[in-house]
Amino acid sequence: MRLTVLGCAGSFPGPEAPCSAYLVEADGFRLLVDFGPGSMTTLQRFSGLYAVDAILLSHLHCDHMLDACSYVVARRYAPEGPYPPLPVYAPVAAPERIAAAYGGENEPMAINDVYTFYALQPGSFPIGPFHVTVDRVNHPIETYGVRIEHEGRVLAYSADTAPCEALIRLAQGADAFLCEASYLDGVDNPPDLHLTGREAAEHATKAGVGKLLLTHLVPAWGSEALTLEAASAAFDGPIEIVRPGARYDI
Ligand SMILES: [Zn+2]
Numbered sequence: 001m002r003l004t005v006l007g008c009a010g011s012f013p014g015p016e017a018p019c020s021a022y023l024v025e026a027d028g029f030r031l032l033v034d035f036g037p038g039s040m041t042t043l044q045r046f047s048g049l050y051a052v053d054a055i056l057l058s059h060l061h062c063d064h065m066l067d068a069c070s071y072v073v074a075r076r077y078a079p080e081g082p083y084p085p086l087p088v089y090a091p092v093a094a095p096e097r098i099a100a101a102y103g104g105e106n107e108p109m110a111i112n113d114v115y116t117f118y119a120l121q122p123g124s125f126p127i128g129p130f131h132v133t134v135d136r137v138n139h140p141i142e143t144y145g146v147r148i149e150h151e152g153r154v155l156a157y158s159a160d161t162a163p164c165e166a167l168i169r170l171a172q173g174a175d176a177f178l179c180e181a182s183y184l185d186g187v188d189n190p191p192d193l194h195l196t197g198r199e200a201a202e203h204a205t206k207a208g209v210g211k212l213l214l215t216h217l218v219p220a221w222g223s224e225a226l227t228l229e230a231a232s233a234a235f236d237g238p239i240e241i242v243r244p245g246a247r248y249d250i
């Protein structure tokens, strides 16, 4: 399978990157994991406006889902006619949240002409050619870490999370582990929200992953150099900080 990073800025868009959005492809099927603000730009630049067959939203913080609202226009009002409904796997409140963020006073609230929603709950299920497993992670709202398997290869994605056992289970033996590292080490961070570079690396080591891909750094408040240094001290394998347009064959 192939991973294309469309957006990776944590919490709000950065000067060089939209918020979280990752395109995972195999056998011609394209699964978009998270759809943060700005990532419709990079979707068009690195893939195509309609090059999406299903969407999975890890949680409903706006930095992970707002472009699912903008995308309603692109699909509903396409000059060649409306596109068929797209499957969206997301927390149960997604239809209401996306419709509320999209709709104005005189517009219909329903968006089921554009999306067919499937409520996430912990467990495994197929999406296209992928075997997907999700589990709740440690974040203030309903949030799912994700494990995506295809032909024996595994990509794990932390979503947003503080340290938790579920993340180690999801990432167990993954070939690539896309893990958030929002916070700097050595400062007083709020609990139960996010990981530092060192914590991301500790989860990678415990899960025995092949490669650690750090994401969701907050450019305005963080430091790539310090995050990488802290992560390198806790994981022996290859580590990279991802960027929009980066592609990984997994
Ligand atoms: Zn986030």
Ligand SMILES: [Zn+2]
Binding pocket: 059, 061, 139, 160
């Ligand atoms: Zn979040």
